[in-house]
Amino acid sequence: MRLCFLVEERYRHDGMPREVIRQLSAWGHQVDVVRPGRSLLRMSDAVRAGSHDAWVLKTVSGGPGLTLLEAASAVGLTTVNDARAIRGVRDKALAAAIGRSRGLPLPPTYAAARPEALEEIPEAEFPLVVKPADGSSGRAVRLVPTPDRLRALRAELAVEGMLIAQPYVPNSGIDLKVYCVDGELHATERSSPLSPDGGVRGRRVRLSAEVAAIAAEVGAVYGLDLYGVDVLLGPDGPVVVDVNDFPSFKEVPDAAARVGRAVLELARRGGARSEAAFVGALAEPVLAPEPVPAVATGRLGTRAAATGRL
Known part of the structure; x- marks a missing residue:
């Protein structure tokens, strides 16, 4: 090819x-x-x-x-991936609107072209996570605890273009990253860019059926084949905080070969995403306390498998 x-x-x-x-x-x-x-x-x-x-x-x-x-x-x-699908996740304001409308567990999202407009967000929504709508790799992500702090950041935020703001989801300071490649889901964890403790640099962990179902649904909602999903485990359950159309696939075993095979398969079938693109994963704890020797993965199966209706 x-x-x-x-x-x-x-x-x-x-x-x-x-x-x-x-x-x-x-x-x-x-x-x-x-x-x-x-x-x-x-x-x-x-x-x-x-x-x-x-x-x-x-x-x-x-x-x-x-x-x-x-x-x-x-x-x-x-x-x-499909060019339209990439556009749908590269713009984080658009991605939030699409995901929320399709029932994905995303936090409420505000968007503003000027930082002073964010100052209209009710104080009850603070603390906020504010970031560029076209950001990537954790660039310029800020935890804003109060309206006063938001006003103080106005000049810094003004250079970032379109902005989004979401209420902060209380969590352990660890991001769960789920990668979809070669028909499988792989879960890793690492310290959040907002966490002052950078102790977790990245390790594979087991994947729960609940998070696997969400990650698989992300691919269907946005029309992605190769992608990554950042998930926080909040007090009310898993929350999707970011979607990446071509992530690093760090800690995925044999990532280069897996991604290569996936690219070839998509090229052979013309890039059309399979309608049967959902997963059943091993029902293990979402975050293993120690690195596991072999990451728990889920082969993409049926919609029923993803939701646990086996």
């Missing part, structure tokens, strides 16, 4: 996707790499029907890569 990877400069030397590109090449596939942030592209030649079996995007939110991916989709090329 001939594949095109769109790789932003920020990810040029990262293991993901560099190791995937190396793996696909070792399997005998031709992989072209385009760096949209620094390349002059003649669009009529770069994006044309039949040029590649699939285009794959690994770029920052707001970067030029998504425009190229959407252009490839517009001429009938397969994209990984």
Whole structure:
């Protein structure tokens, strides 16, 4: 197969996707790499029907890569993930509206183009988590305890563009990250970017049926095949706080090979997401107290399996 990877400069030397590109090449596939942030592209030649079996995007939110991916989709090329699905999660305000409307457990979300507009949020909603609507990798995420602190941050927030704010979900300071790749779910945990204690750097953990069902439903709601979900275990249950269309897949065993196989399968079937894309996972505690030697995964099965109606 001939594949095109769109790789932003920020990810040029990262293991993901560099190791995937190396793996696909070792399997005998031709992989072209385009760096949209620094390349002059003649669009009529770069994006044309039949040029590649699939285009794959690994770029920052707001970067030029998504425009190229959407252009490839517009001429009938397969994209990984679907270009419209990526747009739906890259804009966090849009992602919140879509997810809440489809019943995903997301916190209430406010959006504002100017930080002073956030000052209209009722004091009862504080503390707030405020972040850029196009943010990624924990960039500029702030815990804002009071309205006074929000007003004090006005100048800092003004440079971030569109903002979202969500009531803080009380939690242990640990983020649960669930990755979907090669038809399976893999769970890891690490310290939250808001936690002053950076003690948990990342380890695999077992996945509960409840969180597995939520993670699988995320893929269906947004139309994603390869993705990651950040989940907090709040006092009222799991809460989805972020969705990533092409995450790092850290701590996923044989991640490069798994992602490579997934890309090839999506290219072969034209990128269409299977309707039977839901999971039954082992009913283990969501967070294991110690790292486990083999991560508990769930093979994507049926909608009934995801919801526990087996």
